[in-house]
Amino acid sequence: MxxxxxxxxxxxxxxxxxxxxxxxxxxxxxxxxxxxxxxxxxxxxxxxxxxxxxxxxxxxxxxxxxxxxxxxxxxxxxxxxxxxxxxxxxxxxxxxxxxxxxxxxxxxxxxxxxxxxxxxxFASFCISEPDVGSNVADIKVTARRDGDHFILNGEKTWISNGDYSDWIVVTARTGEKELTHILVDRKEHGYESRNIEKIALNSQSTAQIFLSDCRVPVTNVVGEVGSGLKNTMKTFEKARANVGMLSVGLMRAALEESIAYATERKQFGKVIAGHQLIAEKIAEMATMTDAARLMCFRAFSMMDAGVRCDVQSSMAKWFATEAAVKVCRDAVQLHGGNGLTKEFNVERLAREAIVIPVPDGTTEIQKLMISRALTGVGSFV
Missing domain, CATH: 1.10.540.10 (Acyl-CoA dehydrogenase/oxidase, N-terminal domain)
Incomplete structure (x- = not known):
């Protein structure tokens, strides 16, 4: 085409x-x-x-x-x-x-x-644990070999789609220095889930997952035994660009709400879009939204070309998520007192924006990853 x-x-x-x-x-x-x-x-x-x-x-x-x-x-x-x-x-x-x-x-x-x-x-990818976030190598959920099966035990947390999930892929420890991805079916192998209440984004499921002597066939290994850490890091490439796009959607919604409000709301004898500081705010919101979108598209274009884009995905995720916090906060400011009420969507968008920089590696983690790729000097022990 x-x-x-x-x-x-x-x-x-x-x-x-x-x-x-x-x-x-x-x-x-x-x-x-x-x-x-x-x-x-x-x-x-x-x-x-x-x-x-x-x-x-x-x-x-x-x-x-x-x-x-x-x-x-x-x-x-x-x-x-x-x-x-x-x-x-x-x-x-x-x-x-x-x-x-x-x-x-x-x-x-x-x-x-x-x-x-x-x-x-519905399905979920289970990485994070109560004591394990970005430090994937420290995962504690165990998968003990028992003949032709693995026996899984432990807890995962902050799992998107967790309570909805019909099956999950668990990053589990199969050896002292060995992580493996294992597919676990809720009905067939059994696991429990419990939703987590958050500052926002409570209409979907973010959950804890509990694995108690889940007996899963060895044939349910995803990839190869011991390839879990390597494959987990690969998933972040796409995940981070997609979280960037979540942020673009938030910014675009905030911008659209702000333009509609600024062209209708009147103060001092004219619509507030005619006031210079409001005009400046809208221009900045639009530019940041566009910049974030283009950074995400760059990462996806590289994926289409079959080129690794870990750095570009981390840049897109960092910039877009933090830009969304600013843009959505500015949308609340632009709405004045009305922006603090649930009658207008911008207060919800601002709460959602606060959440997005955290999943799939915080902003701080993205910066460390980018720096390490550029300098060859790691920040982790």
């Missing part, structure tokens, strides 16, 4: 998806504002979204996806998160797990991938 045709396709796909989101998903997001969307309702939502290509837009056609570029997928994703970061976060996790399911051995792929692509199933 040449660039001209691709651009035409992108425009049509985005416009069609935007119309659907505004008519069907936006009212649901408003209805469940700060309230948990129960699993069956979220399944209904994700199945409807799947008709437009997410979560499998960039997945190869041979695996049931649409075979689109990751940049095109990111454009569709931006539309979704502009309407709802909660729902977008759920779909984002399913998107990553769909890519992972496509790489599973054939029996597992045939079992799990179709339902993921159709939006019927």
């Amino acid at each position: 040449n660039m001209e045709m691709q651009t035409e396709y992108q425009r049509e796909a985005v416009e069609s998806f935007r119309k659907f989101l505004n008519s069907e998903i936006r009212p649901i997001a408003k209805q469940f504002r700060d309230r948990f969307i129960f699993k069956e309702k979220m399944r209904e939502i994700t199945m409807a979204i799947a008709e437009f290509g997410l979560p499998g837009a960039s997945l190869a056609e041979e695996h049931g996806g649409m075979g689109l570029s990751m940049v095109t997928e990111a454009m569709l994703f931006e539309e979704l998160v502009t309407v709802s970061v909660d729902i977008g976060l759920c779909v984002m996790i399913n998107k990553g797990m769909t890519q992972l399911a496509a790489d599973l051995p054939s029996p597992l792929r045939e079992r799990y991938l179709p339902d993921m692509l159709a939006g019927r199933a």
Whole structure:
């Protein structure tokens, strides 16, 4: 597909998806504002979204996806998160797990991938633990070999889609210096989950996962035994760029709300958009949103070209998430007292923006990763 045709396709796909989101998903997001969307309702939502290509837009056609570029997928994703970061976060996790399911051995792929692509199933990637965040090598969840099975024990936390999940991929310790990814099915192998209440983004599931003597076949190993740390670091490349796009959606929503308000609200005899400091604020918000979007697109373009982009993804994640905090806070400021009320969306956007710099490596971790890549000097012991 040449660039001209691709651009035409992108425009049509985005416009069609935007119309659907505004008519069907936006009212649901408003209805469940700060309230948990129960699993069956979220399944209904994700199945409807799947008709437009997410979560499998960039997945190869041979695996049931649409075979689109990751940049095109990111454009569709931006539309979704502009309407709802909660729902977008759920779909984002399913998107990553769909890519992972496509790489599973054939029996597992045939079992799990179709339902993921159709939006019927939910999955989670389990890394963080109560005492383990960015220090992945210190993971404590154990997987003890017992013949043709592993016995898993331990706790994971801050797991997106955790309470929704039908299956999870657990990063577990299979040896003193060995981490392995193991697929655990909720019904077949058993694990428990409990939602975590947060400052925002409570309409979707962020949960604790409890594994107690979960007996899982060795055939459920994802990749190879001992490849868990290496493969975990690879997942961050895509995850961080996607979290950047979450931030772009937040900023765009805040900008749209601010433009609408500034062109209607009057003070001192004219709409506030006509006051220089308000005009400056809107210009800065728009520029930061655009810059963040372009940084994310650069990372996705490199992925499309098959080029590693760990540094570019970390830059995009750091810049976009921190920019979202500023842009959404400025949106509240622009709204004045009204911005502090739940009648206007900007107070919710500001709370959501505060959360986003933390997942998939904090801003501080991104800076350390970037510096280490550029200088060759690490900051960790």
